[in-house]
Amino acid sequence: MGAAKITGLAVAVALVAASAPARADDTRCTGKTPAGGRFAICFDPGNRLLLAATTEGYGGGLLLRHIMLFDDEPDLIWKLEHEFLVGRVGGFSDRYDAVLYSGRYLRHARDGHIVLPFAVSKKIFIPFDVGADAQVGRIGGVLGAPTFELGVVRTVALIDISRSEDFKRRLSIGTVVSWDMKVVHDPTNALEDHRIVPFSTGLLNGHFETKSGLTIGDARVEAGKAWSANDGWYSALTAAVTLERVLIAVNDRPVSLFLGGRYENIDEQLYGEVGVRFALFQRQDRRVNLRPIKKPK
Amino acid sequence: MISPSFRAAALCAAVIGVVWPASAQADEQRKAMMDRSQPIECFKDAEAQVWRVQCDAKTKICLYAANEELDSFGHRAKPLERAKRCPMFNMRPFDRTGLEAQGYTFVEGVPDAPYGWTRDNRGRVFQINFDLKRRMYVGGSYAPGSLVDGSSGKSRFSVDFGLLVFEHFGGPRHPNRHRVRLVEGEVFMDPFSAELTLAHYDLSRRFLDPLLRITTFFGQPQRHDLVLNLGVWAEAGSLEVHHTPAANSNLWKFATLQATLDIWQSRRIESFARIRSGVGVEKLYVNGPENRVALTPGHAFEIDWVMDKKGFHNLRAEVLYETPFYNDPAVVAGKRATRMHAKLRYEAILVAINDQPLSLRLDAGSEKRSDVPGVPFDWAFVANAGLRFSLWAPPRSPG
Numbered sequence: 091m092g093a094a095k096i097t098g099l100a101v102a103v104a105l106v107a108a109s110a111p112a113r114a115d116d117t118r119c120t121g122k123t124p125a126g127g128r129f130a131i132c133f134d135p136g137n138r139l140l141l142a143a144t145t146e147g148y149g150g151g152l153l154l155r156h157i158m159l160f161d162d163e164p165d166l167i168w169k170l171e172h173e174f175l176v177g178r179v180g181g182f183s184d185r186y187d188a189v190l191y192s193g194r195y196l197r198h199a200r201d202g203h204i205v206l207p208f209a210v211s212k213k214i215f216i217p218f219d220v221g222a223d224a225q226v227g228r229i230g231g232v233l234g235a236p237t238f239e240l241g242v243v244r245t246v247a248l249i250d251i252s253r254s255e256d257f258k259r260r261l262s263i264g265t266v267v268s269w270d271m272k273v274v275h276d277p278t279n280a281l282e283d284h285r286i287v288p289f290s291t292g293l294l295n296g297h298f299e300t301k302s303g304l305t306i307g308d309a310r311v312e313a314g315k316a317w318s319a320n321d322g323w324y325s326a327l328t329a330a331v332t333l334e335r336v337l338i339a340v341n342d343r344p345v346s347l348f349l350g351g352r353y354e355n356i357d358e359q360l361y362g363e364v365g366v367r368f369a370l371f372q373r374q375d376r377r378v379n380l381r382p383i384k385k386p387k
Numbered sequence: 388m389i390s391p392s393f394r395a396a397a398l399c400a401a402v403i404g405v406v407w408p409a410s411a412q413a414d415e416q417r418k419a420m421m422d423r424s425q426p427i428e429c430f431k432d433a434e435a436q437v438w439r440v441q442c443d444a445k446t447k448i449c450l451y452a453a454n455e456e457l458d459s460f461g462h463r464a465k466p467l468e469r470a471k472r473c474p475m476f477n478m479r480p481f482d483r484t485g486l487e488a489q490g491y492t493f494v495e496g497v498p499d500a501p502y503g504w505t506r507d508n509r510g511r512v513f514q515i516n517f518d519l520k521r522r523m524y525v526g527g528s529y530a531p532g533s534l535v536d537g538s539s540g541k542s543r544f545s546v547d548f549g550l551l552v553f554e555h556f557g558g559p560r561h562p563n564r565h566r567v568r569l570v571e572g573e574v575f576m577d578p579f580s581a582e583l584t585l586a587h588y589d590l591s592r593r594f595l596d597p598l599l600r601i602t603t604f605f606g607q608p609q610r611h612d613l614v615l616n617l618g619v620w621a622e623a624g625s626l627e628v629h630h631t632p633a634a635n636s637n638l639w640k641f642a643t644l645q646a647t648l649d650i651w652q653s654r655r656i657e658s659f660a661r662i663r664s665g666v667g668v669e670k671l672y673v674n675g676p677e678n679r680v681a682l683t684p685g686h687a688f689e690i691d692w693v694m695d696k697k698g699f700h701n702l703r704a705e706v707l708y709e710t711p712f713y714n715d716p717a718v719v720a721g722k723r724a725t726r727m728h729a730k731l732r733y734e735a736i737l738v739a740i741n742d743q744p745l746s747l748r749l750d751a752g753s754e755k756r757s758d759v760p761g762v763p764f765d766w767a768f769v770a771n772a773g774l775r776f777s778l779w780a781p782p783r784s785p786g
Contacts, residue, residue: 162468162469162470162501163468163469163512164466164468165465165468166468195523195778197741197742197743197778199741199742200465201511202741203511203513203740203741203742204738204739204740204741205513205514205515205738205739205742206738213507213511213513216740216741219741220740220741220743220778221778222523222525222778224523224550226550226570242572242583243548243550243570243572243583245525245548245550247525247776267525267527267546267548269546269572269574269581280635280637280672281628281635281637284574284579284581284628286546286574286576286579288527288544288545288546288574288576289527289546317576317577319576319579319630322577
């Protein structure tokens, strides 16, 4: 067994051990010290200002998510997730990447349906939620290289078959539209190539979070055909998996172990990533109560 | 071993089995819907089930419906969505016999729904009116044409996207319509070209006080108002990419500012016809030494028309004339170049998936320009036929 495999196994064992529930009752999100102090044991990983240090680089970003409710239609919600200025550079890698904005908008309704706008509108029922991913302004490349990648826009029209009412789980299938440029670092700022995905790749994305928000997993596979202005059609395959587990919290702000892997067939490289993430600011989970316990008079 | 044909047949049967029972329900004759603007009362029957009742004194018809959505077996399943609240008369018994004695007829109907929505016979609500001026969209289309570089693009496809299209109308007291569009564009393949606008804002205004009023005294004195509905139009960060055999050109329009004059406006200024004129700053990057900055006066005539009250049919036309003046005379274009284009676009909603519309888009356009190296100064034509999926698209405002 190689050293890399032993290291991977050790990390996996550590994550499994760390992901074991700290308390038997996960619904209780506020811990108490013997002296009566309170501390958070549940976290909201979708609302945080993040700092990260991993083998793939140092970076961070702002993550926000919220739900839109409607008084007159209680069975309809919009689940909105936003990420601003997420990026990283350095580490053991000579690569850098950053995204200006990415978002996910899922419309969850108890009754999924298609409306056919005939003279009398008709309604056919379907068992999934609909939504979209959107990404604007991605840059990525290798430090010192003469070119870099500029992702102008990327959208994914999604259906979510998990139909979850919250952000804790997702199993979505989608079709991708994207436009990426290869830009040359020279005074002419020439755009060397353009890569287009015109609904020609499919995306399968699974996501889960534990109720406590201590463990997060995400896996995605995108496969199909893409088109290059220089080279024409080519096969495109990207697969990525991430796992994050909160290990400790400093002043009720979680520090988590992060593990990731990514494969892209365009450069036929498999990337692994291990590191830590720290929430510089994090919205307190609604179930957590950190108000001091009143002492009896 | 299961044969592929058997699998296909089984899949079809499964799909029909899933979809048919629900759609068959929709084929029944639609029951009359209660009028949301008229009073609705709720009563409990002897079995403590709540009913909605709306009686019309003119037609002598009382519509009644269960106060809950029904399941496929006709059983009460869940509370109604988007229904008007109705007062409950627990104490007062419902006098059906008395009403029938007065000549009222009782007809089973469906509960009311808000503007832009309707209900099926089971009381389930769904959207039937869409505002395509408030949405996020992505689409794909077949886009053949004779192209600006003189080549033909019979197998050309395109994708188009708009990450945010948003319009806001200030109401009759403040009749301004603000239009915002972020990251909107279209990318064509084989051969490649692309258009992108990062940010767009324009404001249409209806001036309540006329600029000039003329009174005539021939016969009965009459007043004639001369109204100038002026507005503003601005774009920042537009990019056009053109690949030709001679060179690859990237035209960055850093900022464009124009004044608009609406010559026709609909009541809520969703639809309009206008002319606009102004100036922009741009830079053309070409593979080679011919990068150059230009100050570009531009003039356009536009029509944007929502053709029906439900927002299903939308027409847009634009004729544009621009003349970039370069700071450095170029070999290809000289000191001044010309750009002209005309576009006509029709978009119609076909179906809605979970109240999110899928629309058909048909475009026809023509272009003639002398600013891009490798492009002959001749008219090029392109047509588009495709589909768009929109998110959000709430019902249009009534009126």
